[in-house]
Amino acid sequence: MIKDQLSAYIKRTVEITDDELIHVLSFFKTLKPQKNELLLSEGQTSQRSFFVGTGCLRIYFKDENGQDSTRYIAFENMFATALVSFITGQPSLEYIQAIEPSELLYITHEDFNSLRKTVPAWEKFYCKYLEKAYVNTASRLLSFTTMDATERYKQLLSKNQTVVMRLPNKIVASYLNISQETLSRLKSKI
């Protein structure tokens, strides 16, 4: 059934024939990480792209003091990968972690790229994926350069309430790039 979810996701994103779709799906394998399990550590190269069937992943990096900064959170029916490393082939600065016990599909970087060469719809899919990733990252950049902590929190509440409701404060704070203490004070003020 998780393959059905992925299948629907792909069809929503690009035009693709049934044959191509079946071919593409055949490269995905399942993985069921536990809560808090790391799927990619800093310094490794990002060799897999994940699709979340159930559960939730986060992408984050650590600053020089070892503090987390969460860059992306993927719930059901979303893709997640350490995209910079996936693009460049360089070792990753980003970690990937299952926040909840999850059921995932993944495709290796190698399979992903060879599909791009043989299935034009898959190249198109990659393009759409990059567009989404870019828009998302650019909007994050905008919020860090023009908004203070309170405004970022309010924006998160209105645009992505699930993150606030479903995840522990610790991770919400890391996603807003503020300390847990500050988030706690913000919440009590609003």
Add this chain to the structure above:
Amino acid sequence: MIKDQLSAYIKRTVEITDDELIHVLSFFKTLKPQKNELLLSEGQTSQRSFFVGTGCLRIYFKDENGQDSTRYIAFENMFATALVSFITGQPSLEYIQAIEPSELLYITHEDFNSLRKTVPAWEKFYCKYLEKAYVNTASRLLSFTTMDATERYKQLLSKNQTVVMRLPNKIVASYLNISQETLSRLKSKI
């Protein structure tokens, strides 16, 4: 000659036949903005993608107090556009401005996208363009979430010295997202 620059840029980026290249180039027109001329204002939709032959463009947005935050600077042989608006078709939050008197080529959004459908190498080009834009934006995001003003300035000095040498402090500060006064103090300290 500026078309030669663009031609070389495209060939460096993707594999493309001479016929395709000539076809693609035929859609580019020239533009010679003056210093400080605005090529795109907030609220307009980003309908052009620019290639810099000589001079220099910047992409920036304004926060609620009207302060600039510069997101991207394009010197010779670089592309620049308000990419989020270019992707989504929504009105832009970003401005495009010529910092120096410049000589540019541009292609309209419409031509750009119809080329993607008819010339596979152009789709590939777009893909590479998105990859670059993503990596660049992600690395900016990383520096804002993990580094303080001093570290960002030192990083800029080592990775992109031209920005610091060639542009007025006002713009360098806006690129680092710090006040002009803080940049001035940083410089005197280093």
Add this chain to the structure above:
DNA sequence: CGAGGCCTTGACCGCGGTCAATGCCCGTGG
């Protein structure tokens, strides 16, 4: 030559981080 923009320097202050103490909730083992 004058005016306006840019850079520098000083004084001040507020946002948000750190450290520490305390309370709460939950999973685990005796």
Add this chain to the structure above:
DNA sequence: CCACGGGCATTGACCGCGGTCAAGGCCTCG
């Protein structure tokens, strides 16, 4: 089943980075 321990959340005290405001000097361009 309860007691304990560890992780998470809250609250207070403190402080430093970097922003704002203001004044003064310099350079450029009309």
